[in-house]
Amino acid sequence: MENRRSRGMVPLLALHAAYEFYRLERKPPVTAGLIVANTLIYLRPKFLDAILPNLDEVWFNPHLILKHKDLKRFLLSAFYHLNESHLVYNMMSLLWKGVQLESSMGSVEFASMVATLLGMSQGITLVLAKSLLFFDYEKAYFREYAVGFSGVLFAMKVVLNSQTDDYTYVHGLVVPARHAAWVELILIQMIVPGVSFLGHLGGILAGILYLRLKRSYRGPDPLTTIIRGLTGVLSWPSRLARSLFGFRRRQISGRGTTGVSRRGRSFSGAWRCTACTFDNTQLNVCEMCGTERDVPVLSPIRPSSRSGNLSLEELRLRRIERFGR
Known part of the structure; x- marks a missing residue:
């Protein structure tokens, strides 16, 4: 089967999808993958043409x-x-629905x-078609041919x-969202009588059944657990590479510096804790160790190699007593 050539609608779809994904802070990879997969299957590029089954086979x-x-099939x-x-x-419908659902649920779920x-929509459609044989609808549904993600x-x-x-x-009508489907x-x-009524109906019933099962089952979704496990296994090499060759970011806690004065700034309202030498800003209690301020009047910090009148040994003992080490 030869690959198809787009008449202009697929490039418009690509531009619209790219624009929508560009606007999103968090890109939904599963939605993007589904759109790309469906589009590639339709276009059948040369590198996939020999692999993909023909339409008559599916x-x-x-x-x-x-x-x-x-x-x-x-x-x-x-x-x-x-x-x-x-x-x-x-x-276009998948893009609209997928972005909202994946953003709220997470990619794995x-x-x-x-x-x-x-699986549920296809299965329900199959059961409905088989059931209608009892009402002599064999020609209309049981032997009907249909394709699509609808x-x-x-x-x-x-x-x-x-x-x-x-x-x-x-389609121009204002209806309650719960009954929109x-x-x-x-x-x-x-509007389009030739579409698969049974396939669409099977999709609606599958959605209702999925919601009922999800509400009644409190445990973890087995399929979600499997997908999360596979994702973890597949991402293990990249995590290993980051741990071996990546650079760790320096983490700084607190809003001041310990033991040294800050350069290039004015700290007329700052004070230094005599217990741990942490440079505090406004509070009368040290932000690092909780020691109350000794002097009630704000005084500027001056560069000094010592902290108040404490000797280095006294300062060390106070730190050991404060932090237990």
Whole structure:
């Protein structure tokens, strides 16, 4: 299968995505990776063309999946798109939803959620198509061909809007955010009758099921734990390299210096603690050791090799008594 050439929509998607990621203080890597993966699969560059299956091999078809137990169709069909507009529309939606969800959940949990929603939405769609055989809908759904990330996007929409009571726009209509996915399901089916109604419905039901399972299960998400473990293993070489060759930053605690005067600044209101020689600013209690100030009147600090009238031995003994060492 030859690689596709963009008609201009994919570069616009790339520019828009780059602009959105540039504005973000924390870049969501999983969302970016999903957008890049879907786009590369659609464009099929030469270095991937020999590896990627053809579209005919990955169509989501309930009849073929159940007949041949075809996991390739079950999993990969979500990452294939029919045309450029199909791809760009889905990726723009993924960019909007993914940035918000990944920023609030964290990358590891977000990756776990996407993987879970992918399997659940595809599985529910398969079950629905099989169930409709009892109502003589075999031709319409059980043997239907579909591809695209829409099912996962509908599930993500349910998760994203589950915690808000606000209103949102769906194709020009103002609706409660919690019901936006259902309204969009109906409107898209009316506007574009050829889309996979069952796939979108499966995505909505997957989102609802995911939320119910998450609320009922208090323990750690097993898939999240696995992903976090794999991430830790993969990042181990870089952590080792940083520990071996990296430079540690100097850490300074407190707001003053110990034992020496500061140059180039005026400290007319500062005083030096007679116990630990810490240069304090305004408080009448030493910020370092807690010793009360001896002289009630503020006096400027003058460079001195000694601290008050204390000898070095007395100063050492006071430090040992104060800090226990």
